[in-house]
Amino acid sequence: MSSTTMRPETIAVRVGQLRVGGGAPIVVQSMTNTDTADADQTARQVIELAEAGSEMVRITVNTPEAAATVGEIIRRVRDAGLSTPVIGDFHYNGHVLLTRHPECARALDKYRINPGNVGAGERRDENFATICNVARDNGKPVRIGVNGGSLNQDLVMRKMQENTDRDFGRTPEEIINECMVLSALESTELALECGLAEDAIIISCKVSNPTDLIAVYRELAQRTRQPLHLGLTEAGMGMKGLVWSSSAMAVLLAEGIGDTIRISLTPRPGGDRRDEVYAACELLQALGLRSFAPSVTACPGCGRTTSTTFQELAERIELYVKERMPEWRERYLGVEELKLAVMGCIVNGPGESKAANIGISLPGTGEEPRCPVFVDGRPFTTLKGNYDELAAGLIGIIDDYVANRYG
Secondary structure, three states: OOOOOOOOOOOOEEEOOEEEOOOOOOEEEEEOOOOOOOHHHHHHHHHHHHHHOOOEEEEEOOOHHHHHHHHHHHHHHHHOOOOOOEEEEEOOOHHHHHHHOHHHHHHOOEEEEOHHHOOOOHHHHHHHHHHHHHHHHHOOOEEEEEEHHHOOHHHHHHHHHHHHHOOOOOOHHHHHHHHHHHHHHHHHHHHHHOOOOHHHEEEEEEOOOHHHHHHHHHHHHHHOOOOEEEOOOOOEEHHHHHHHHHHHHHHHHHOOOOOEEOOOEEOOOOOOOOHHHHHHHHHHHHOOOOOOOOEEEEOOOOOOOOOOHHHHHHHHHHHHHHHHHHHHHHHOOOHHHOEEEEEOOOOOHHHHHHHOOEEEEOOOOOOOOEEEEEEOOEEEEEEEOOHHHHHHHHHHHHHHHHHHHHO
8 A cells, every 4th residue: 555545745854853745654652741951851762762763852831941952852862873753842932931941942853833822913823833943954854733622713704604604504513624735825824924835834734533634634734735744632531532543534545635643642641651652653554554563463362262261372572573673674675574473273263374474373372381382474483381381482582583584
């Protein structure tokens, strides 16, 4: 599947060392949830997200203290050997922070501007233009990020009144969706008038309802060639956030819409911020658009698999692959294409195992604990023993295969 299946090729925008749009691979991004004024904590999370697979990381820049710390954060990220672009997220006071903290403006790789949160009335365009001018003078791209929760209310009220006066019969949802697209396109025109080049502008229109997201981005994709950042905002926690995000984004990505993506998951207290990165990578890999890490196929289990051994083994292999990927990615070209299978019984186990590069078929409940292992579709060995012995044996086979196949 191509990322430009239906939509014409977009304009390419350079963000740091990354190319966004123009037929480049779809980029995964995420955002820190630390206090940006804490340079140590924020830099550490940027590094963690980047190492997990986030190819751009956004940080909040909301106070003078945060703006003053941006340069130090990015220095620490670069000292860690990472070239990952760091993006500044600005609301309400971005025009002030960027002009009063020139080091912040120079250090960031891109600015995110929400046109609904840059001021009211005549000051709105003036403040928006100030940010665009700073971006132009520093050679930085911007993302014009329209958000359904902070849409320009003057525009909304004007369109609502027009709907009433002319009896268009449109629903409030349809009007909001239209305003999202109009806000993005009008703001893009203003940015161009300020001297920003076409190849310095990325657009997003984020809403929290999957069907609205699909409608908005289909319309947006027909009306602009700017690269589009795709994401469902305020998706929610856990399974709900994953399902709602993927249900909308998969449809759009399959239609060639989306040049960068973020799955915005609400983390549980103390949860791992990297989960949203892993989810975005899995989505692109599931659609055949990118490969980020070896895939692990596992059966769902049934009455034949009342033992938890295959579940524990599948989880252990997934964690092992995740732990090794930072090193493997550097040493073994193409290891992302590796396919693994951990199957729970003999019904589909041998067939699925043969379809993987490495597959193990556990016997299921009540059967002799002999587990055939297949490598590239052929019988390789039979593992026996308890969970720890099976895990150690399978990990050894995986390590040898990776070193010999991709070394």
